[in-house]
Amino acid sequence: MSDDDVQQTSSRSQRPASSAFKDFMGSSWAPASGELPGPDPAAAYAEQRRRRVSEAFAGQRVIVPAGPLKTRSNDTDYRFRPHSAFAHLTGLGVDHEPGAVLVLEPIEDAEHEAVLYFKPMAGRDTEEFYASAKHGEFWIGPRPTLAEFQARLGITARDLDEFTAAAGKDAGTVGIRVLRDADPQVDALIDAARSEHGVDAEQTAQQDSTLTQFLSEMRLVKDDYEAGQLRESAAATISGFEDVVRALPEALEHARGERIVEGTFFARARLEGNDLGYDTIAASGNNATVLHWIRNTGAVNPGELLLLDAGVEVDSLYTADITRTVPVSGTFSPVQRRVYEAVLAAADAAFEVVRPGAKFRDIHTAAVRVLAEHLHEWGLLPVSLEEALSPEGQHHRRWMPHGTSHHLGLDVHDCAAAKRELYLDGELQPGMVFTIEPGLYFKNEDLAVPEEYRGIGVRIEDDVLVTQDGCENLSAALPRTPDAIEGWVRGLRD
Structure with missing residues (x-):
């Protein structure tokens, strides 16, 4: 039975079945070009x-x-x-x-x-x-x-x-x-x-x-074509982030402003690519502390931070995976800036590790050490810094529970079936592409931190290509520092 034979038995089918109709439908069509x-x-x-x-x-x-x-x-x-x-x-x-x-x-x-x-x-x-x-x-x-x-x-x-x-x-x-x-x-x-x-x-x-x-x-190692496709994906994704910032005034006025953010980015993904590389995380306020917040049903309120984690999948199916956390009103509060700068310092420390021959797991180690140092400086760790960093401690991971990096390509979490010794324990090689994405997440209900931190979630994520002597940040065109972020948001909204 053909696909439409089933449809013909349904009550909604109205296609004619006469021989005259079939003969007419099969005639008078222009020939294919043949080229x-x-x-x-x-x-x-x-x-x-x-x-x-x-x-x-x-x-x-x-x-x-x-x-x-x-x-x-x-x-x-x-x-x-x-x-x-x-x-x-x-x-x-x-x-x-x-x-x-x-x-x-x-x-x-x-x-x-x-x-x-x-x-x-x-x-x-x-x-x-x-x-x-x-x-x-x-x-x-x-x-x-x-x-x-x-x-x-x-x-x-x-x-x-x-x-x-x-x-x-x-x-x-x-x-x-x-x-x-x-x-x-x-x-x-x-x-x-x-x-x-x-x-x-x-x-x-x-x-x-x-x-x-x-x-x-x-x-695990991309060829030149793949690297080019990932650059295109990153460029389209950056355009989508700019669209979102321009749409923030509209998002502020809607009860489900996160959906305005999500829809705005999706429009860019379909315009320049095949689709989204994964469901967009458009998380404002406390929703930014939910690592995979994809419901995107919340409001976008003045004074909050918006965490946007999104990627355009281009027609070849390669996808970017980029995150920026921006102040909705255009300016970080002092505590928001403090958290943001800590995450940025962790990301910068991870970038310093990236070069051929380095271990993939060392990227994560460098980032979380910086985060732990800041948490210790703020008095949030219940133990000493070294005890927290020890395998028996890991207290700092309460506020950074995910990994700092994953491979990127045709899948947003690419190469997932690779052996551990080639992935986590593997050495970086030119052509590898992965994310660097540290974060800190202080939930509203987290009584282990002072009230001023609660409801703040910050992640900064870039896409990185290993080169012969270091790395290329494929998402470098997006602002990363707090001053640049503030200027970017205000400039696109004005």
């Missing part, structure tokens, strides 16, 4: 990434699904976003390949042929052209043809209908590795093929896990 596009900018880089996978899994079939559409409500879906590993190995972004699968098929000399399986656009002479709400051009617009994808990506493109036979072929003699949990139907298909050929389930589960880990670790 093939040139290679995508990412194609050569994606080929190099696939070569690394081929070398690591010689002689084995590697299957990387894009993933299916996900239902939002009843018969409506979320906008499609492919799995990040699929995007990384094909160079495809945006939303035109739901259900697609990349297969690296082993051939001679320990090499692979890359094959992209996807459902091609139905011809205009078919009923699906106007009848299928999931695949019909009349409903969702044009999609690339098999030939166009092959020209753009430099890989073989085949109809998705051929995937089932190809995926499980010779499952008893050819090792198969699949990126699991990206597409349940693909998982089930491979499991059935393995079971039919008596392949050990426990062994293959470990092999699939190894593939997932490898594909995540591949992204």
